[in-house]
Amino acid sequence: MTIRDRVPPLTSLPLPAAVDRRLLGKRWPVTELAPPPPGSGLAPVLGDAGPPVIGHALDSMRFGPAFALRRFETFGPVSWMGSFGQRFVVLGGPEATQQALVNKDKAFSQEGWKFLIERFFHRGLMLLDFEEHHLHRRIMQEAFTRDRLAGYSRQWGPVLREGVGAWGRPGRPRLYWALKRLTLDVASRVFMGMPSGNDAARLNRAFVDSVRAATSLVRFPVPGGRWAAGLAGRRTLERYFGENLPAKRRAPGPDLFSVLCQATGEDGEQFSDADVVNHMIFLMMAAHDTTTITSTAAAYHLAKHPEWQERARAESLALGDDYPDLAALDELKTLDLVIKESLRLTAPVPSLPRKTVKDVAVLGHHVPAGTLVTLSPSINHFSPEHWTNPHAFDPERFAEGRREDRSHRFAWMPFGGGAHKCIGLHFGMFEVKAVLHEMLRAHRWTVPERYRVRWDYVSLPVPVDGLPVTLTPR
Template identity: 55%
Template structure:
């Protein structure tokens, strides 16, 4: 059975998603302007224990109930900058009904993500945001349990496996990119999303494309959307309710196909996870395979789509970089990339890194304290929700000179602005939960861009700025229209 719908279904559902995103973006912007006018008093999150020498975390909640939720969604960079200037790198505000501490400096991010005292729970932090849809995924497990699952899952992301995935997916990427129709209004984000949904179907699930997959394609989209819902209640017809239904449909599919995957010899991720075994004979249970598959499908597809789309956007705005990357790909003399070629495209790597800085596909890392603790010298009581913001941090001039500019050369050997602190550049997180699929993601984005550079030239209007809405990371609300020309 397929996970993907026929083209007609995807075109219609894509247009609906785009319209919904644009409406949501307008609502968020209006709501944010109203929120910013609300007179919220500044208070300490909690008073530090006497004699501890710790400082209180200062901030304010915002309007009752909703807090600053709409501000963080509509205008995250200006909002974070104003808060940073007012309260410093560790502060709190209200979001989705909870007091939430935000972490906005490399040193504070390091303290949380390395978690040397094991007091910052990823499971509890993410459970609040996306738990109903992606519970049991690797990111939603803690400490020894997380390490155990990661050790098994790592077998699916070794170099030989990555080589196999690239070999498996290259024909699909080649056919998909070649089939793009040049236009003055080509929606790059929508096209890349469709392309990588097809890739995920083959590489992760080992499934064929076909019309019977429409129901499962919608289930996957609904589950992802559910985790971003503002109204977090199981109301019939609502985003949250559709997400829960989508999760159930995906679980039913993976559970039904699992026996055949365990018995077969497939090279797709689903098959690999089904058969993965540690040296002492430990394997994933059926439920664990299902949980990991639902999460990995979301994490890999969404993040790669954002990164590839936003790289195309910046290359459309900076034709000199587009031509530089095209010349590099042409000089390689190959229509498609082998795994060993990834290190032979240094300019593409610079542009990819800069895109991850500007548009971190995972905009936040969520944690919750399981004991009284501190970050730097700020006191955090048990039960504090933290949002660690690499997206906003990597837009801060204090850490990145002229942070708003697209400047891939900042990663060149003679500059290396990312080396001022080990967590200045942190699009993949860090510590025990550092993204296990970071090499897969880089491989996917570079394989797609290599194909596009060889086949097309594209531009965006000089005055166009892509409208971004909050997803797993900053997501184009308008499908990212570009002018695409075949070479």
């Protein structure tokens, strides 16, 4: 009996033929990750190394969710694969995901993230573990209270209206890049308290280089390589935040940088200067990159489904001309459905790495201590057991009366889960709503009927062509 005989097929899985050719045309030897302890009753984790050294890294980056889904269909919810010269155990499906993210016995650490991004996002909140993470998160929570979010929304309103209005004449802009500039302007004003301009452009380049460096196949600083560019980007960011930190300590403002400089925990704990710099670098990346991806994905679906665009526009126009506060943004129910469905179809963070700090059993499989592990939200988001027609755009699946996202605690997990669930998830949802609200007020946008966006998964998802749209001012 083969592995494929033992795993139920995902019959609703429309995968590119190239994925099948790459995965099924070349049969890499299937082996055990490690023998289970004698008498444990556990099964070994099966998988394959893929091509020498690079393993399946290139296929994963090229095909993204399609690759992850085919591996799940082939091997089931617990398997291993070679990537970046390492062996990764891949956990897919809500049940396996739940065990790793709830992490009751503290077997899974954030060391998996450190393997990928430690050199570029050193000691960011997502890289901290257990008690230290809890302490830092508790202090940082002060920056994401409802009152703080209300203050941020008052700052981003004028920035977004001015930015979207400046798109101007009818044309075919590449929407991803227009949105990236816009969200960077928001991050510059709201997070750093600085106007956009030369510094903002330089910092954006540094963030892009740092993010893309994480998936470098050559992981040492060859001149002109991605790893070297990422290290240079990190130095640029450290220098900027370090130089501006003393002024934020002396004269705090409403921006996130200032808030972190002043934030105090329940017992009077405060962040050190190094903590503030590390957290700002991580938060700036997480905030403007994920907001750009989600805004782009939602705008694409609104272009492909003009009936949803008009439905959302009617709600936005009903708010009038004032900058929307949080209560007004809460009234945009159609956008809420569209954004959630867009997050399901294009998870902004396509993998969540971990590392085991002790032997652990996952769904009856033995995973030894010291194993790199990765979780794949896309596998959960396309599960036919939890979603009706999972590859279709259907925002109503999130509406009351259906709520397919409640089919399992981890059926929908664009913000992760457990102790490390995204601390800025409400900030992100409000900002994406505000971006789309301003677009709906100012423009209509379309794409050709046969157009399909193709995502590049080299780091975080980016549309290969930048998503060209036909933009018409209202």
